Amino acid sequence: MNARFVTSTLSAFLVMGKGEGIMDISVVNFKDKFKKIHEQHSYKIIAQMNNYHLKLVKVQREFIWHKHPETDEVFMVIDGKLQIDLRDKVLHLKKGEMVVIPRGVEHKPSCNEECKILLIEPAGTLNTGDAGGDLTFTELEWI
Numbered sequence: 001m002n003a004r005f006v007t008s009t010l011s012a013f014l015v016m017g018k019g020e021g022i023m024d025i026s027v028v029n030f031k032d033k034f035k036k037i038h039e040q041h042s043y044k045i046i047a048q049m050n051n052y053h054l055k056l057v058k059v060q061r062e063f064i065w066h067k068h069p070e071t072d073e074v075f076m077v078i079d080g081k082l083q084i085d086l087r088d089k090v091l092h093l094k095k096g097e098m099v100v101i102p103r104g105v106e107h108k109p110s111c112n113e114e115c116k117i118l119l120i121e122p123a124g125t126l127n128t129g130d131a132g133g134d135l136t137f138t139e140l141e142w143i
């Protein structure tokens with residue numbers, strides 16, 4: 001048994017969960033990930049935590065009113081400014097800020113200038129929630 005085999009076997013052992021396969025554990029850098037996103041409004045998955053996806057998106061538009069009856073939704077601003085209209089107030093988020101929109105609460109995100117956002121929500125959550133329509137994005141890729 002050579003040293004390399006021992007090392008790689010040991011590493012594999014250390015990252016294996018109970019009854020699970022080998023996972024790729026590596027650092028995710030937001031800047032590097034955003035460099036791989038060339039279009040606005042194209043949501044990309046960068047990580048999964050349990051059954052939640054962490055998604056990045058570059059946004060520059062006024063979105064539509066919608067809600068997610070089945071889940072809360074996290075918006076974290078990585079760069080730029082994001083406005084989220086609620087029915088009773090308007091939230092202004094800037095770089096380094098986040099908000100949790102509770103399930104069932106209507107919201108309308110918008111950005112005049114390009115904004116870089118991290119979203120955290122269960123896998124399969126639609127960007128347009130219960131509203132549907134042309135802006136519904138379903139072709140999520142991992143980057």
Ligand code: NI
Pocket residue numbers: 066067068073107127128129
């Ligand atoms: Ni939403």
